[in-house]
Amino acid sequence: MDKWVGAIVALVVVAGLLWLAYRAWRKRETRDATLSAYPLPGLEGEPILETEVLYVATTPIGSPLERLAVQGLAFRGSGRVEVFAEGVVLRIAGEQPSFLPSDRLVSAGEATYAIDRGVEPGGLVALSWIVALHDAEPEQVAPYVDSYLRARHPGDSARIIAAVNDIAAARTVMQPHHESEASDD
Numbered sequence: 001m002d003k004w005v006g007a008i009v010a011l012v013v014v015a016g017l018l019w020l021a022y023r024a025w026r027k028r029e030t031r032d033a034t035l036s037a038y039p040l041p042g043l044e045g046e047p048i049l050e051t052e053v054l055y056v057a058t059t060p061i062g063s064p065l066e067r068l069a070v071q072g073l074a075f076r077g078s079g080r081v082e083v084f085a086e087g088v089v090l091r092i093a094g095e096q097p098s099f100l101p102s103d104r105l106v107s108a109g110e111a112t113y114a115i116d117r118g119v120e121p122g123g124l125v126a127l128s129w130i131v132a133l134h135d136a137e138p139e140q141v142a143p144y145v146d147s148y149l150r151a152r153h154p155g156d157s158a159r160i161i162a163a164v165n166d167i168a169a170a171r172t173v174m175q176p177h178h179e180s181e182a183s184d185d
Contacts, residue, residue, distance in 0.1 A: 029069045035131045035143075036071035037098030040089065047082040047089075049163040051156045053125075055079050055092045056148035057115045061128055064114040068145060070131060072098040081149060083163040088127065090147070104130040106144060108164035110157065114148040125149045125160050 058073045059066050068074075072095050079092040087101040106129055110122035117124070127147045151157040 038132050040097045040099045049083040052152040053081050054150040056117045058147045061144040072096050100129045102167040103169045105168040108161040
């Protein structure tokens with residue numbers, strides 16, 4: 001009898017935790033429903049760089065522990081990154097291709113951790129970019145985000161960073177809250 005009580009209590013606790021996780025994810029999807037990558041344009045020519053990666057997560061810039069449910073980039077998965085002069089294409093398994101235009105790319109750099117992935121120093125590539133907004137309030141400003149990738153082959157991290165930084169055009173753009181802080185001085 002005691003075994004049954006323990007099993008039922010354990011089952012109720014696990015079911016409760018699963019329900020809370022599901023509810024939290026649904027709230028996150030609702031919060032981030034206006035965020036997405038850009039539509040994939042017709043790209044001509046060969047990519048500057050193409051390599052296999054593990055896509056880790058997309059987070060607000062400077063907050064690597066807060067996952068965003070960006071359409072097309074909400075879930076971890078294996079994939080490919082393709083760098084063209086027009087921008088970066090992320091092809092994550094099970095998702096539609098995501099496009100990051102060069103005029104919305106800020107920079108690329110090394111990272112050590114994001115969400116639940118901790119690696120050796122510089123083991124992740126962080127792509128900083130300005131996310132697309134859909135059906136947002138007129139005064140809402142598109143946030144800057146970081147998308148984290150783990151290169152599958154040695155040396156590819158440095159190649160990805162160099163290729164993205166070569167095409168990044170938005171690195172001089174400041175977020176509005178930075179501009180207002182500068183004007184308060």
